[in-house]
Amino acid sequence: MTSTTAPAIEATGLVKEFRGTDGVVRAVGGLDLVVRPGEVVAFLGPNGAGKTTTLDLVLGLTVPTSGTVRVFGKKPARAIADGQVAAALQTGGLLRDLTVRETVELTAALFGRTTSPVPFLERAGIAHLADQKVGTCSGGQQQRLRFAMALVSDPDLLLLDEPTTGMDVRGRREFWTAIRHDAEAGRTVVFATHYLEEADAHADRIVLVSHGRVVADGPVAEVKALAASRNLEDVFLALTTDPATASTTTEGAGR
Numbered sequence: 460m461t462s463t464t465a466p467a468i469e470a471t472g473l474v475k476e477f478r479g480t481d482g483v484v485r486a487v488g489g490l491d492l493v494v495r496p497g498e499v500v501a502f503l504g505p506n507g508a509g510k511t512t513t514l515d516l517v518l519g520l521t522v523p524t525s526g527t528v529r530v531f532g533k534k535p536a537r538a539i540a541d542g543q544v545a546a547a548l549q550t551g552g553l554l555r556d557l558t559v560r561e562t563v564e565l566t567a568a569l570f571g572r573t574t575s576p577v578p579f580l581e582r583a584g585i586a587h588l589a590d591q592k593v594g595t596c597s598g599g600q601q602q603r604l605r606f607a608m609a610l611v612s613d614p615d616l617l618l619l620d621e622p623t624t625g626m627d628v629r630g631r632r633e634f635w636t637a638i639r640h641d642a643e644a645g646r647t648v649v650f651a652t653h654y655l656e657e658a659d660a661h662a663d664r665i666v667l668v669s670h671g672r673v674v675a676d677g678p679v680a681e682v683k684a685l686a687a688s689r690n691l692e693d694v695f696l697a698l699t700t701d702p703a704t705a706s707t708t709t710e711g712a713g714r
Contacts (some may be wrong), residue, residue, distance in 0.1 A: 461500055463514075463699050465494075465496075465529075465532035466479060466493050466494060466495060466496070466529070466531070466532070467494045467495060467496050467498070467530065467531060467549060467615065467647040467649075468492060468493065468494040468517055468528070468529075468530055468616070468647075468649070469492075469493050469494075469528070469529045469530075469532075469618045470490055470491060470492040470493075470513070470516070470517075470526065470527070470528045471491055471526055471527050471528075471674065472489055472491065472525065472526035472527070473487055473489070473490040473491070473492075473513070473516060473523055473526035473528055474487055474488060474489055474490075474523060474524045474525040474526050474527075474673075475487040475509075475512050475513075475516060475521065475523055475524050475526070476524045477532075481484070485671055486509050486512040486671055487512050487513055487516065487523075488509070488670065488671035488672050489526070490509070490513060490671060490672055490673055491511075491669070491673065492524075492634055492673060492676075494647060494649060495565050495647075496615070496645070496647050497642065497645050497646075497647055497663070498647055498648075498663050498664055499638070499639075499647075499648045499650075499661060499662050499663045500608065500647075500648070500649045500650070500662060500663065500664045500665075500666055501650060501651075501652065501657070501658035501661070501662035501664070501666070502514070502649055502650065502666050503651070503652070503655070503658055503666070503667045503668070503695065504650045504667060504668035504669055504699060505649060505663060505669065505695075505699050507662040508662040508669050508670065508671070508699065509525065509666045509668055509670070509671035509672075510523060510620075510651045510668060511620060511651070512671075513668070514546070514649075514651065516528050517530060517535060517544075517545065517618060518535060518539065518544065518546055518618065519534070519535030519536040522658065528568045530543065530544055530616065531543055531615060531616070537595070538616075542546075542587070542612040542613070542614060543614055543615045543616060544614050544615070544616045544618065544620070545608075545609035545611075545612050545614035545616075545617055545618070546609060546617070546618040546620070547602070547605040547606045547608070547609045547617070547618075547619050547622055548603075548605065548618070548620045549620045549624060552605060552608070553593050553605070554593060555592065555593050555594030556588050556592060556593070556594065557592070557593055557598065558589065558591060558593070559580065559585060559590070559591055559593060560576050560580070560589040560590060560660075561590045561606055562604060563576035563579050563580060563604075563607050563608060563611065564576050564610065566608040566611045567611050570611060570689075572612075574611075576589070576607075578607075579607040579608075579610045579611055580607050580609055582606075582607065582637050583603040583606045583607035583610070583634075583637070584603055584630065584633045584634070584637070584655065585600060585603045585604060585605065588600060588604075588678070597625060598622075598624065598625030599624075599625035599626035599627060599630050601625070602622060602623065602624060602625055602626060602655060603626070603630065603634065606619075606622065606637075607621075611688075612647070612714045613698045614669070615645075615646065615647060616646070616647045616648075616649070617641065617647070617648050617649070618645055618649050618650075619638075619644050619648065619650035619651070619652075619655065620643070620650075620651050621651060621652055622634065622650055622652070622699055623635075623652070623657065625666055629708075631657070635657070635660070635661050638645070638650075638661065639661065642663075655691045655692050655695060656691075657681070658691060659679060660690045660702075662679060663678065663679075664676070664677065664678055665678075665679055665682040665691070667682065667694070667695065667698055667699065669698060669699040674696045674699065675694065675698050679691070682694055685698070686698070
């Protein structure tokens, strides 16, 4: 990981529209977001809120209709080419006929590295599966493999989309222990999840999106206070049910 003072993510007026048979669909509608280096941020919202599209924009997988996004002060493609960003997405990216070990070795080769895959497999808790074919791994084991692959470039920013889907209770606990270790070492982590208890337990900050816009942004306790509740689910339902919900940020959030 490298030392940097630039925001890990800085999105300003970010808009993404798609043309469909029924006309233009706005997936992201003027989103503003700043994530500082070293933060662990939960990116929450209902299905269709724009979470995945926003992550795609940060990864340079799609181009904004308008607005800007910078990653450590650079265009996403440049930050990724420099090895500063990695992602563990919910699907794809795996070749079923390779072994777990071969998959991580191939990922390392793409970054021009010849390092042993063992440390990454150990961090992901799947070293015992090194010689197993990817196609025979469970969904949770494949998610751990995606995590191991994301660690290879030693990224400054790690983006996780539903990272613990398919994992059992032990797997989820081990995964979050590894993430917390990374955060303590200075890595920035942004994760999208439907498990609100994971956001509550492991995030420093909650960013809640609805209809392509940020409707709440701040430390977990302060976001809960927006609905006068100790339950994050109450906040989620209160701020994402009404399409006309006004954007809300807690004091000091999103600087």
